[in-house]
Amino acid sequence: MQKDYNTLENIIRLPHKYAAGPTFTSFYEGLRAGKILGSTCPNCKKVLVPARSFCPQCHANLDEFVEVAHQGEVVSWAYSDKEFFGSPVEPPFITALIRLDGTDCDFLHLLGGKGLSNLEDVQAKVKKGTRVKAVWNEDKIGRMLDIKYFEPVS
Amino acid sequence: MGRPVAIVGSGQTRHGRRFDVSYPELVKEAVDAVFENTGISPQDIDGVVSGTMPSMMEGVALTHFYFADVLRSVGKPILKTETCGSTGVSLAITGYYWIASGLADLVLVVGSEKMNEGDSQATMTTVVEPFYQRYFIAGAPGVFSMQCQEWSNRFGIAEEKVREAATRVTIDHHNDAFDNPYAHIKKKLTPDEVNNARIITYPIRLWDVCPNSDGACAMLFASEKMAKKLGLKSAWVKGVGYSGEEYWFGDSEKAIWQCAIDAARQAYDMAGIKNPRKELDVAEVYNPFTYQEMLYYECFGFCDFGEACDLVLQGVFSREGELPCDPSGGTLCTNPIGATGLNRVAEAALQVTGQAGAHQIPGAKLGLAHAMGGVDQFNGVMILGSE
Numbered sequence: 001m002q003k004d005y006n007t008l009e010n011i012i013r014l015p016h017k018y019a020a021g022p023t024f025t026s027f028y029e030g031l032r033a034g035k036i037l038g039s040t041c042p043n044c045k046k047v048l049v050p051a052r053s054f055c056p057q058c059h060a061n062l063d064e065f066v067e068v069a070h071q072g073e074v075v076s077w078a079y080s081d082k083e084f085f086g087s088p089v090e091p092p093f094i095t096a097l098i099r100l101d102g103t104d105c106d107f108l109h110l111l112g113g114k115g116l117s118n119l120e121d122v123q124a125k126v127k128k129g130t131r132v133k134a135v136w137n138e139d140k141i142g143r144m145l146d147i148k149y150f151e152p153v154s
Numbered sequence: 155m156g157r158p159v160a161i162v163g164s165g166q167t168r169h170g171r172r173f174d175v176s177y178p179e180l181v182k183e184a185v186d187a188v189f190e191n192t193g194i195s196p197q198d199i200d201g202v203v204s205g206t207m208p209s210m211m212e213g214v215a216l217t218h219f220y221f222a223d224v225l226r227s228v229g230k231p232i233l234k235t236e237t238c239g240s241t242g243v244s245l246a247i248t249g250y251y252w253i254a255s256g257l258a259d260l261v262l263v264v265g266s267e268k269m270n271e272g273d274s275q276a277t278m279t280t281v282v283e284p285f286y287q288r289y290f291i292a293g294a295p296g297v298f299s300m301q302c303q304e305w306s307n308r309f310g311i312a313e314e315k316v317r318e319a320a321t322r323v324t325i326d327h328h329n330d331a332f333d334n335p336y337a338h339i340k341k342k343l344t345p346d347e348v349n350n351a352r353i354i355t356y357p358i359r360l361w362d363v364c365p366n367s368d369g370a371c372a373m374l375f376a377s378e379k380m381a382k383k384l385g386l387k388s389a390w391v392k393g394v395g396y397s398g399e400e401y402w403f404g405d406s407e408k409a410i411w412q413c414a415i416d417a418a419r420q421a422y423d424m425a426g427i428k429n430p431r432k433e434l435d436v437a438e439v440y441n442p443f444t445y446q447e448m449l450y451y452e453c454f455g456f457c458d459f460g461e462a463c464d465l466v467l468q469g470v471f472s473r474e475g476e477l478p479c480d481p482s483g484g485t486l487c488t489n490p491i492g493a494t495g496l497n498r499v500a501e502a503a504l505q506v507t508g509q510a511g512a513h514q515i516p517g518a519k520l521g522l523a524h525a526m527g528g529v530d531q532f533n534g535v536m537i538l539g540s541e
Contacts, residue, residue, distance in 0.1 A: 005174060010213070024285050048405075050286055056400040075404075076307070078299035079356040080292065085276035088289045095290045097300055097404050106404030108290045119356055128307040144289050 112149030156254025206492035240527030242495020243534035309460030331483030369490035395420030495525025
């Protein structure tokens with residue numbers, strides 16, 4: 001028999017106050033007002049969402065916000081029905097990359113609603129290019145999940 | 155161009171759930187092994203490079219302090235390199251830079267991980283910031299599921315074909331692992347077992363995913379002068395490449411994956427490789443997920459985009475194929491993340507020096523080692539040759 005050695009359990013909890021900075025603060029304020037804010041790069045003309053303080057490609061400073069569409073097309077999705085650490089919602093947890101209309105990058109968020117309660121539903125109803133729209137929470141607090149999820153537009 | 159750089163030896167630990175040793179004791183196992191395998195004395199090293207996953211996974215923030223004694227680093231310069239999953243190849247590249255620069259002649263390079271002590275899924279969510287991506291990056295599988303879909307959609311590969319090829323990849327590698335004394339998961343799998351395994355994150359199922367492994371890998375990098383003096387069987391660094399992309403996951407395409415393409419191209423250019431499938435004898439591709447291994451074949455120019463599944467099913471990349479990939483079983487069977495990329499380099503070095511034992515690819519002279527890190531953000535490649 002191999003000897004079992006000691007283990008020591010230690011839970012590390014670290015308070016941390018993350019500064020959002022002016023751009024993400026504006027983005028969150030936008031969410032609270034029911035808007036999805038992006039930025040247009042004056043150089044490459046790309047519309048980026050969430051809003052940015054600078055263009056990651058050409059490094060131009062971005063100081064003007066544009067309100068982007070609440071609808072778009074699914075690029076890809078992933079489905080998990082297990083509870084896991086830090087999950088923002090009860091299972092199923094369906095993440096998706098969504099290309100919001102008029103934007104030039106993919107927006108990462110959740111899929112839900114419209115009978116998307118199991119894998120078979122999602123497989124049947126969600127393909128690349130499926131149109132989806134944002135469903136908002138009634139109480140908005142200026143955080144990412146003010147948008148509850150995106151659901152298929154039927 | 156810097157000075158020529160040789161790899162004169164490596165040491166890997168046994169992998170698995172290693173609650174039989176503390177974390178420093180695990181690292182010591184790899185460090186002791188490399189000195190024993192080479193007969194080199196620890197006092198002869200000029201410096202140490204060490205690395206792990208980001209500290210949230212380690213449980214101790216300053217690992218190279220915690221490991222100072224077992225790394226034999228007391229009184230020597232020490233560097234830490236950390237690039238998430240690509241840490242191992244970044245470590246090797248750091249060792250390479252140090253020797254190539256002419257500022258050292260013998261450097262110890264060590265990567266390690268004890269994944270079973272913490273909650274790997276939970277700590278992986280802390281890789282990203284809490285404002286936006288942390289809500290949705292639930293760990294690695296979701297990201298790779300989306301990438302897999304993007305890839306199969308982009309090139310019109312039928313889901314059934316991707317499944318069939320992924321099944322072949324995992325059956326082959328879990329079988330290959332029996333011949334690698336250091337591999338963690340060794341298993342005879344049947345197609346039914348793989349295809350019906352529980353879903354982790356659709357379309358990824360249990361046998362498409364690498365395990366949580368505890369383990370460490372140590373290597374010695376040397377200058378030409380030192381390698382000649384030591385007279386050991388040496389692998390020579392012929393090329394290195396490393397490339398990263400934008401932070402936000404949705405900003406760049408992950409099917410035609412630019413940082414993977416660029417990392418390979420940089421390394422090929424340096425090594426003078428024009429046709430990798432013909433010229434390489436073996437590749438240790440970082441394959442934490444079956445699908446991703448096939449995507450890499452395409453990004454690394456082993457075949458055209460959209461072609462990998464067909465070639466996998468024809469056996470082009472299997473042990474007896476035209477370009478054997480991951481004859482060690484790869485990351486899919488053994489994944490101590492901070493060491494995994496260095497394991498790839500160690501395995502490629504064993505292959506090109508004819509020391510890979512039961513999983514030796516006969517006559518291998520030129521090999522590729524690779525690792526990926528971040529939220530599909532970084533790729534690193536190293537080319538090793540027998541001369």
